[in-house]
Amino acid sequence: MNAVEIENVTKTYGPVVAVSDLSLAVPEGAIYGFIGPNGSGKTTTLRMILNIIYPDGGQIRVLGETMHSACTDRIGYVPEERGLYRKMKVREVLEYFGSLKRNGRLRKDVDAWLERFDLAEWADKKVEALSKGMAQKVQFIAAVVSRPPLLVLDEPFSGLDPVNADVLRQAILDLRAEGTTVLFSTHDMNVAERMCDTILMIFRGRKVLDGTLSEIQDRYGADTVRVRTEAGAAALENLAGVDKLTDFGQVQELRLDGTRDAQAVVVDILGRTRVSSFEVMRPTLRDVFVRIAGPEAREAAEAGPRTREASHA
Amino acid sequence: MLKALKVARREYVATVRTKGFIIGLVLAPVLMGGGMVVMLLTRGRVDTADRRIAVVDRSGAVAATLAQWAQRRNEQVARSPSGPRRPAYVIEIVAPSDRDPMAQRLELSNRVRREELRAFVELGPAVLHPRGDTAAAHVSYHSQNSALDETREWIGGQLSTLLPRLRLVEAGMDTSRVPDLFDGSAAEPRGLFTRDPSTGRVTDAPRRSEAEAIFPSMAVMFLMFIMMMMGAVPQLNATMEEKSQRIAEMVLGSVRPFDFMLGKVIGGVAVSLTASGVYVLLGMYTLTTLGLAGVLPYRAVAWFFPFMVLAVAMFGALFAALGAACNDSAEAQSVSFVGILPMVIPSFMMMPVLLAPNAAFATIISLIPPFTPIMMLMRLATPAGVPAWEPWVGLLGVVLTTALVVWLGGRLFRVAILMQGTPPKPQNLVRWAIRG
Numbered sequence: 001m002n003a004v005e006i007e008n009v010t011k012t013y014g015p016v017v018a019v020s021d022l023s024l025a026v027p028e029g030a031i032y033g034f035i036g037p038n039g040s041g042k043t044t045t046l047r048m049i050l051n052i053i054y055p056d057g058g059q060i061r062v063l064g065e066t067m068h069s070a071c072t073d074r075i076g077y078v079p080e081e082r083g084l085y086r087k088m089k090v091r092e093v094l095e096y097f098g099s100l101k102r103n104g105r106l107r108k109d110v111d112a113w114l115e116r117f118d119l120a121e122w123a124d125k126k127v128e129a130l131s132k133g134m135a136q137k138v139q140f141i142a143a144v145v146s147r148p149p150l151l152v153l154d155e156p157f158s159g160l161d162p163v164n165a166d167v168l169r170q171a172i173l174d175l176r177a178e179g180t181t182v183l184f185s186t187h188d189m190n191v192a193e194r195m196c197d198t199i200l201m202i203f204r205g206r207k208v209l210d211g212t213l214s215e216i217q218d219r220y221g222a223d224t225v226r227v228r229t230e231a232g233a234a235a236l237e238n239l240a241g242v243d244k245l246t247d248f249g250q251v252q253e254l255r256l257d258g259t260r261d262a263q264a265v266v267v268d269i270l271g272r273t274r275v276s277s278f279e280v281m282r283p284t285l286r287d288v289f290v291r292i293a294g295p296e297a298r299e300a301a302e303a304g305p306r307t308r309e310a311s312h313a
Numbered sequence: 314m315l316k317a318l319k320v321a322r323r324e325y326v327a328t329v330r331t332k333g334f335i336i337g338l339v340l341a342p343v344l345m346g347g348g349m350v351v352m353l354l355t356r357g358r359v360d361t362a363d364r365r366i367a368v369v370d371r372s373g374a375v376a377a378t379l380a381q382w383a384q385r386r387n388e389q390v391a392r393s394p395s396g397p398r399r400p401a402y403v404i405e406i407v408a409p410s411d412r413d414p415m416a417q418r419l420e421l422s423n424r425v426r427r428e429e430l431r432a433f434v435e436l437g438p439a440v441l442h443p444r445g446d447t448a449a450a451h452v453s454y455h456s457q458n459s460a461l462d463e464t465r466e467w468i469g470g471q472l473s474t475l476l477p478r479l480r481l482v483e484a485g486m487d488t489s490r491v492p493d494l495f496d497g498s499a500a501e502p503r504g505l506f507t508r509d510p511s512t513g514r515v516t517d518a519p520r521r522s523e524a525e526a527i528f529p530s531m532a533v534m535f536l537m538f539i540m541m542m543m544g545a546v547p548q549l550n551a552t553m554e555e556k557s558q559r560i561a562e563m564v565l566g567s568v569r570p571f572d573f574m575l576g577k578v579i580g581g582v583a584v585s586l587t588a589s590g591v592y593v594l595l596g597m598y599t600l601t602t603l604g605l606a607g608v609l610p611y612r613a614v615a616w617f618f619p620f621m622v623l624a625v626a627m628f629g630a631l632f633a634a635l636g637a638a639c640n641d642s643a644e645a646q647s648v649s650f651v652g653i654l655p656m657v658i659p660s661f662m663m664m665p666v667l668l669a670p671n672a673a674f675a676t677i678i679s680l681i682p683p684f685t686p687i688m689m690l691m692r693l694a695t696p697a698g699v700p701a702w703e704p705w706v707g708l709l710g711v712v713l714t715t716a717l718v719v720w721l722g723g724r725l726f727r728v729a730i731l732m733q734g735t736p737p738k739p740q741n742l743v744r745w746a747i748r749g
């Protein structure tokens with residue numbers, strides 16, 4: 001069964017098409033990642049799943065029900081822009097947000113989560129006294145304390161230091177292990193690659209990728225060579241059979257255009273400089289992202305027939 | 314609805330727990346009551362220094378008697394050993410200068426500036442017979458603050474008695490034969506006679522006072538205004554902050570926008586009910602303790618609460634919707650007049666309504682829903698009261714208007730609360746409210 005089903009959903013803001021004819025299915029118990037450039041329609045889609053804004057057309061089913069307000073009681077939500085009542089105490093604010101979704105006493109759950117996130121001693125402090133990272137963890141607790149079967153997180157890792165990001169990542173994995181479906185958007189391709197069972201990419205309001213990481217990479221094949229050389233990027237200019245060179249400083253990636261074998265390209269490089277290491281690989285998610293939404297793709301799209309669609313988050 | 318109540322509970326607790334609310338709750342009556350006590354205690358005692366007044370009498374007939382009367386008044390009032398300290402009026406008769414009257418006036422003005430004189434009075438040569446030459450019959454009073462100077466009132470009062478008396482004397486009449494010739498008779502303000510239904514006897518008409526006619530109306534008007542300021546107006550900035558600090562989206566993940574707004578409005582109503590309950594009970598207790606229970610407008614008090622609940626709900630929804638449309642405090646400040654104006658307008662119409670509470674003007678104004686809560690209560694608190702049907706019709710109008718404002722406000726709120734960066738232009742507000 002799918003936790004979320006979206007069929008042919010469209011949302012416009014005046015002349016701007018934020019989401020166009022989008023369909024997707026999030027399997028129950030999965031971690032489902034939304035990626036896409038800023039303003040591509042990720043947040044709009046998440047808000048429609050939450051029933052915060054309504055689609056102009058199409059259908060959204062969440063946890064087996066066509067969306068209405070009661071469904072949101074079973075969805076935990078952390079919006080992209082963090083916001084908590086600054087004058088309330090941490091425990092009070094968590095009990096308040098939890099009580100909006102679940103009746104009954106929440107004190108035990110709140111305290112358990114605070115303990116888990118190393119925030120127990122801050123329970124009776126005002127939110128305004130928390131650091132940004134702490135506030136972000138409190139916001140996460142506010143979303144999960146009502147034990148929702150579906151968790152929607154908009155950029156949950158942004159702004160977190162590595163230690164807190166690890167704590168949050170582990171909490172998400174634990175929730176998934178307990179049966180919670182997790183749907184989150186991210187700009188961090190590494191996070192998406194490592195955590196998501198399924199990845200969906202939206203670009204200019206339209207779905208451009210949907211599948212497991214392996215399925216996505218299979219579409220492009222092993223067309224990338226990663227090399228580490230003595231001379232660096234300067235020695236890799238104008239290689240035959242190379243479509244694009246990406247310089248990461250210590251390492252360079254070459255995207256092949258399909259006219260030459262990877263081995264032949266490596267031989268050419270050896271003729272120019274010493275090679276410390278090389279790897280023939282499938283494109284990373286970041287590379288796929290850039291291929292779809294990078295400047296070259298944008299220029300190509302703009303050179304083609306102009307469409308009415310524009311991005312809006 | 315349950316979620317709206319949960320939002321309301323948070324709003325209520327967040328407000329009543331603040332030091333500002335607690336201090337305001339205690340401080341407002343203390344300041345108002347204290348202010349009145351200070352005013353009563355210091356009335357007539359602020360400036361008790363003797364007041365020297367120069368009189369330039371060009372008629373030559375008035376100044377000497379005026380000085381005698383001032384002397385007599387000082388002995389009776391200002392120098393009385395048993396009474397409180399009051400200022401004495403010392404009249405200094407100054408011979409008029411025919412050579413250069415303007416120079417004399419300037420010199421007297423300078424003496425006033427140097428505080429050697431409180432004022433100087435100039436009586437024209439024809440002051441006794443003004444019909445012949447009105448210009449020459451002038452009486453002018455010159456001081457630093459002549460318009461509000463109570464000494465001017467005393468001089469004027471004396472002259473209004475003295476001049477007719479001098480005219481009679483000049484006509485050869487012996488005014489001593491009629492000592493009460495100029496004694497006035499003020500009409501005592503009294504209410505209407507009624508028949509006591511239990512005994513069947515006609516009861517005496519109660520005595521009325523200006524304070525009784527004005528104080529209860531002013532009190533309910535200010536109380537209603539304060540309650541709207543406490544319960545409704547804060548919704549503007551609170552909602553704007555929830556939007557700008559991105560709290561709103563977190564709440565909207567759990568609560569429908571309409572329930573969110575409704576919860577805020579109900580919270581504001583609860584805050585107003587708490588504060589007004591305290592003030593009304595405190596006021597009733599104080600007046601009863603002071604033996605002034607008779608001035609309590611019980612009918613207005615009974616109507617106060619339903620009108621207040623509706624007024625705070627109506628304006629609270631309006632301010633919450635406006636707050637949802639604003640992105641920062643500058644925008645909130647600029648749109649606040651949309652809600653503040655209909656709250657303030659009744660105070661501009663207070664006096665005509667109090668003077669004629671059952672005239673057509675007062676009736677019509679008090680049936681215009683945004684003004685009804687204040688204007689109807691003001692009229693109900695007057696001794697004349699209003700016909701029994703009017704509060705009900707007014708209440709119906711306010712109920713319908715409140716429902717409309719809450720509905721339109723909910724539509725505006727839903728669209729605007731997540732709309733970042735779009736300014737609250739009038740056309741945007743109207744479009745969001747109508748289209749939803």
